[in-house]
Amino acid sequence: MLKLQKVCKNFGGLTATADVSFTVPQGEITALVGPNGSGKTTLFNLISGVYAPDRGEIHLDGRPIHGLKPHQVCHLGIGRTYQVVQPFAGMTVLENVMVGALYGRAGAKRNLGTARTQAFAVLERVGLVAAAAQSASSLTLSGKKRLEVAKALATDPRLLLLDEVMAGLSPAGVDEMVAVVRGLHEQGLTIILVEHVLRAVMKLAQRTIVLHMGAVIAQGEPAVVMRDRRVVESYLGEEYASALHR
Numbered sequence: 391m392l393k394l395q396k397v398c399k400n401f402g403g404l405t406a407t408a409d410v411s412f413t414v415p416q417g418e419i420t421a422l423v424g425p426n427g428s429g430k431t432t433l434f435n436l437i438s439g440v441y442a443p444d445r446g447e448i449h450l451d452g453r454p455i456h457g458l459k460p461h462q463v464c465h466l467g468i469g470r471t472y473q474v475v476q477p478f479a480g481m482t483v484l485e486n487v488m489v490g491a492l493y494g495r496a497g498a499k500r501n502l503g504t505a506r507t508q509a510f511a512v513l514e515r516v517g518l519v520a521a522a523a524q525s526a527s528s529l530t531l532s533g534k535k536r537l538e539v540a541k542a543l544a545t546d547p548r549l550l551l552l553d554e555v556m557a558g559l560s561p562a563g564v565d566e567m568v569a570v571v572r573g574l575h576e577q578g579l580t581i582i583l584v585e586h587v588l589r590a591v592m593k594l595a596q597r598t599i600v601l602h603m604g605a606v607i608a609q610g611e612p613a614v615v616m617r618d619r620r621v622v623e624s625y626l627g628e629e630y631a632s633a634l635h636r
Contacts, residue, residue, distance in 0.1 A: 391416040391580055392437070392549060395445035397456075399432055406432040407605040409446070414549070419571070420555045421595035421612065425587070425624055428601040429612045430584045431473060434551050438470045440465040450549070465495050466539075469547030473554045475534040477526035483537055484522040486510050487544045495547025512543045515577075516570055526609045532563040539570065568593050588616070601622070 392414040394483060398408045407429045409507065414420050422430050435441045439460040448456040455463055468491075478486050487509035492500055500508065513519045516536045521529060526537060529546040535555050542550060556564045568590050571613050575581055575594075591598060592612050602624040608615050615621060 391451060391584075393447075394433075394437075395447045395449075395458050397433070397436060397443045397448060399429075399436060399441060400444055405600075405604050407436070407443075410601070410604070410606055411446075412566045412599050412606060412609060414580065414582060416580050417578070418573050419581045419583060421591045421596050422586060422601065423585065423598060423599045424601035425612075427603075429535060429604040429622075430601055431553060432599075432604075434470060434553055434582075434584060437463070438468060438551060459599060461493070462491075464545050464547075467495055467548035468551065469494070469542035469544070469549070470551035471538040471544045471553050471555055473557065475531075476536055477529070477537055480523070481525040481526055482522065483518055483524050483526050483529065483533075483540075484509050484513065485528050485560065486537060487540045489536050490544030491540045491546075494547075496546050508546075509544055512540045515574065517566075518539045531558055532560075532566070533566065534561065535563075536570065539574075541605050542543050543574070547579070549582070551584075552585065553584045554591050555583075556585055559587075564590055592616075594605075 391405065395411050397407055397410045400412055418566060424430055439458050439462065442457045446453060450466055455466060470516060488505045491505035493509040513522055516539050518536050518540060521533060539555060541626050556567050559567060564587055571594055583594060595612050598612040598615045600607050607620045607624060608618045
């Protein structure tokens with residue numbers, strides 16, 4: 391469904407991604423993990439059109455999307471969340487989600503009535519129907535994380551990019567979000583998950599791709615990848631990795 395081929399992005403003298411290549415099959419949950427600064431969010435920005443790559447290609451269903459604007463990528467069926475929640479604070483939860491419904495993939499076919507219907511359906515999927523009339527700014531962090539997912543879902547994506555939707559949540563909140571993500575996948579969504587909560591990765595991902603200093607250093611089944619010496623070293627250092635693998 392998604393293919394990245396030798397994707398590079400530099401910011402001045404800093405290489406954020408270096409010849410990154412991988413594919414994401416339709417219907418899979420793929421986890422993208424790595425230490426802070428490894429290039430994960432930069433990749434999301436490249437896929438979603440926030441940045442254009444300096445070199446390399448990105449294809450969705452065989453169609454090149456590198457260089458397209460974010461709204462064009464969205465209209466092709468890629469939705470995303472952001473690390474830092476960004477609700478429209480002066481609007482209700484329902485109105486926040488209606489914005490996604492009006493400007494997403496099927497937005498041109500919707501009026502306010504159909505956008506409202508779509509938004510309620512999305513809120514049902516993430517467990518926020520009871521909060522529909524609340525101000526978005528009044529939600530807890532867990533609620534705002536769900537709202538971030540709902541806003542992306544309202545754009546009617548086929549591929550959903552989730553950027554640290556569990557960061558800062560309590561263990562119970564993580565479990566609730568795991569259930570939400572699993573439910574979305576069961577409903578047919580292809581998902582790429584950037585996440586530091588590794589127990590959630592182990593529960594959800596069918597395949598894990600590990601980045602370090604902008605490059606892919608390992609990919610495969612999560613349980614296998616997390617034992618890879620290069621992965622342990624990137625997270626915990628060479629000395630710990632050596633001791634672990636003696």
